[in-house]
Amino acid sequence: MKYHQIDRNLFIKNRKKFVAQMVPQSLAVFNSNDIYPVSADSTLPFAQHRDIFYLSGVDQEESILVLFPDAFEEKHREVLFLRETNEHIAIWEGEKLTKERAFEVSGIKTVYWLSDFPAIFRKMMVEAENVYINNNEHYRASVETETREDRFIKKLKQDYPAHQYLRSNPILQRLRSVKEQEEIALIQHACDITEKGFRRILGFVKPGVWEYEIEAEFAHEFLRNRSKGFAYTPIIASGNNANVLHYIENNQQCKDGDLILFDVAAEYANYSSDLSRTIPVNGRFTPRQREVYDAVLRCKKAAETLLVAGNNWYDYHKELGKIYTSELLGLGLLDKADVQNENPDWPAYKKYMMHGTSHHMGLDTHDYGILTDDFVEGMVFTNEPGFYIPEEGFGIRLEDDYVIQSQGLPLNLMKNIPLEADEIEELMNR
Known part of the structure; x- marks a missing residue:
């Protein structure tokens, strides 16, 4: 091994x-x-x-x-x-x-x-x-x-x-579903390897590179850090490819002005990490891209406050639905009539955010865990809001991995991985 x-x-x-x-x-x-x-x-x-x-x-x-x-x-x-x-x-x-x-x-x-x-x-x-x-x-x-x-x-x-x-x-x-400290340390190590891969590609991406070339950069960094490789099939989705939730072809050229959505992470000792980031191919977000990016980031920060002991998966997602609706109204992607006339079984926000925000993570990327159980200390969850806008040619997802604590906010195992738009632009243009 x-x-x-x-x-x-x-x-x-x-x-x-x-x-x-x-x-x-x-x-x-x-x-x-x-x-x-x-x-x-x-x-x-x-x-x-x-x-x-x-x-x-x-x-x-x-x-x-x-x-x-x-x-x-x-x-x-x-x-x-x-x-x-x-x-x-x-x-x-x-x-x-x-x-x-x-x-x-x-x-x-x-x-x-x-x-x-x-x-x-x-x-x-x-x-x-x-x-x-x-x-x-x-x-x-x-x-x-x-x-x-x-x-x-x-x-x-x-x-x-x-x-x-x-x-x-x-x-x-x-x-x-409840991890021992040794397991959390192994997941943290996988997250640290993922960080190295992401920082590597921030200096590599530019207009004209191919998605598979970026995938190769991640693979190089993961393997050289004693990982077997990807924790799951990597998604390197530039432009409109980001609006295909499980896009894995990774065979398109990255164009000036486009965004790239990454859902890529390393495993270590059979333990998974799970990361999503979205970056501009040319190192600068357009005003509209930045507006949507910041809205998704606000959703992620709001979700973080709900990943607390005593909450549960169903109440958590119900509350996040309200946050997504508010942000999409602010972006002009929904209007009040959309919300008033929505189908309760498929709310209006689902047009632009159609997947769950969190899943258990550990030995499996979608790890064991009973969704009706309350969150308790030691559970590890992803936090991955996203907005997908085919009519504008891009999608944005942001994702980190968190450990539920006995009290207060969760521990972010990916807190050192660049996330804020300004930091990403600064690192890409250094």
Whole structure:
């Protein structure tokens, strides 16, 4: 792995929190992701399933974690099963976890090779009454591919039809939504790498550059700082491309007088950051661009005051709708009749600001979190208002990442990344 080893005490704490939520005489199983084929002998880069990583720190394919706190044998209360490594594998594929190294990473003392799984797992299942299985229940999930976890669950239910099956995801949704200090530090590190990338491109952008050239500058800076790269597919959207919310082609030339909307951020140690900025290609905002930019920035600052403990996602967005409406009226994009005649299910402001302002963030860019829960200390949210104006040929989004505090305003993990229009112009023209 490119990243520095994470203190295993984080994963020990995470397992203790999960086990505390399990009903008696239960075990829970978590699988690594597949390595996905492209064609011939090509594969996509491996990306670990975030749940097994959260609970063990194991960042390797063909791994299984079993938690069984009531197991008769103490050694079987938490067990890792790993792909057996040998000299041949080390030569052709590189280092894999040994049993000793797996303990260093995870804090789990009992480590078996994967070939031992059927016999040992059967012994554990004879003792267990309930089994926690790990389906993907994220509210944004829409998965057609059958995963390694899916295949395992299907076979598990065929082999052990008499057991009671329970859901691990509701437990993980709440546990993962509240970050430990070690996790916040890792997200902060990802944000710091993102800052380096953004400052780099401020000196690079000028009329005539191509969106993909800017993407390459970000990639260079992220990789040289021990990131695997982008936390998500980057958006480098110049001109009217910014009005396509998930524009990822990044293949257009940046023209004098246009704005560029960036939604680009680095990962670090599987933890995400999430940044949006909008800058002028030529280093100077036009008066109208600046007017809209400042309105979006006011919305962002207002949203920041609402990211506080005790609020919730639904009330937060309802209040922000009023702020967006006021700013759009001030910009002349809406009039009073638009507001008076609006559809309550799709308010007038949605014509120019059609996405949510915040989402949970962490191991996944759109991280686990139950939207009906109140905000509590340790939750990490984005704050990303935007106005999109196709008729004027530009869109503006501004986004930082925040940690909810026990009292008062949230901690902005991106407070050092240039945001104010004057600062951006000054840095671009230095």
